[in-house]
Amino acid sequence: MGNKVSEFGKTSKGKIAHIYTLVNGKGMALEVTDYGATMVSILAPDAKGRSKDVLLGYDDVQDYEQGTCYFGAIIGRNGNRTKDAQVVIDGHVYQMEKNEGENNLHSGSEGYSNIIWDASVDEDGNSVSFHHVGADGEQGLPGTFDITVTYTLTMENEVKIHYEGISDKDTIANMTNHGYYNLAGHAAGKIEDHILWLDADAFTPVGQGMIPTGEILPVEGTPMDFRAAKSIGADIEADYEQLKIAGGYDHNFALDKKTKGVEKVAEVSESTSGRTMEVYTDLPGMQLYTGNFIVKEEGKEGAEYTKRNGVCFETQYFPNSINIPSFESCLLKAGDTFTSTTIYKFC
Numbered sequence: 001m002g003n004k005v006s007e008f009g010k011t012s013k014g015k016i017a018h019i020y021t022l023v024n025g026k027g028m029a030l031e032v033t034d035y036g037a038t039m040v041s042i043l044a045p046d047a048k049g050r051s052k053d054v055l056l057g058y059d060d061v062q063d064y065e066q067g068t069c070y071f072g073a074i075i076g077r078n079g080n081r082t083k084d085a086q087v088v089i090d091g092h093v094y095q096m097e098k099n100e101g102e103n104n105l106h107s108g109s110e111g112y113s114n115i116i117w118d119a120s121v122d123e124d125g126n127s128v129s130f131h132h133v134g135a136d137g138e139q140g141l142p143g144t145f146d147i148t149v150t151y152t153l154t155m156e157n158e159v160k161i162h163y164e165g166i167s168d169k170d171t172i173a174n175m176t177n178h179g180y181y182n183l184a185g186h187a188a189g190k191i192e193d194h195i196l197w198l199d200a201d202a203f204t205p206v207g208q209g210m211i212p213t214g215e216i217l218p219v220e221g222t223p224m225d226f227r228a229a230k231s232i233g234a235d236i237e238a239d240y241e242q243l244k245i246a247g248g249y250d251h252n253f254a255l256d257k258k259t260k261g262v263e264k265v266a267e268v269s270e271s272t273s274g275r276t277m278e279v280y281t282d283l284p285g286m287q288l289y290t291g292n293f294i295v296k297e298e299g300k301e302g303a304e305y306t307k308r309n310g311v312c313f314e315t316q317y318f319p320n321s322i323n324i325p326s327f328e329s330c331l332l333k334a335g336d337t338f339t340s341t342t343i344y345k346f347c
């Protein structure tokens, strides 16, 4: 299908990173690097069939090593914030890295966004798989964790991300992808005009350190309500404590899932390009993050990204769920297989 592999520069440790390009003959192309199993670009057609790169990212692997935004990366074993960087599993306390104040964010410096994965391409499936065996104690967590992340570009213009992992001890499996989207093009500026529909009746408010308080609050009557589509910017500056704390949206939404299977949970569109992206997942939650903390990043092709230039839809178990008994747990039992699928579909 014209898929290819090319070099993507050398990491600071002297390892050569690669870019895997998948195409589908329908105007879409996906580039993924083995560094962080990171999506580097998504070329997606607009209403007139003209393709543009809609994903924020960098030109070289060293920029990814230095970046702090997790552009396009796979996050694991444990996404989002963990209070005091501590987890209790089977009565043992495990200490993760405190990489954001007292807390852990996105698994710390040994997180999966910072490693080189083993890659293999499946031409027939139009997919590339990334494999990693995490040692017992990696990131401070128990269990040897054997994890594979597969990206498939389908003929239906879907980027499908499938996770499959197994551990020999009870551990955490809460993986996500941290793509920042701008449907007008990665260098097009603010995303506030994007129209968003989100199938979530509730969200998990945050307190100190942006750790969930444990409550699950209805979105009804608040700026968090996207059940009727509205622009991301419509209420983003509202005088609402949760938005003030995060400088915009940076919250986990409790998805209104009907089944445990993969369902459509969000739709985002941009009127000047006519591009629409749908999000499907089998997970209970999704972090809507509007890029509030992007200060000034030199991105691909000389682009400069600043605050709210991209929006993330990070499907996940609720943040800190391992420490909050009322949240569905991301605990993976020894010998059980963790599987999860998230799809970003371009229409």
Ligand code: BGC
Pocket: 068, 069, 070, 080, 105, 250, 251, 287, 289, 293, 314
């Ligand atoms: C978090 C943000 C954080 C960003 C980059 C998101 O998942 O919710 O608060 O700034 O990741 O680290």
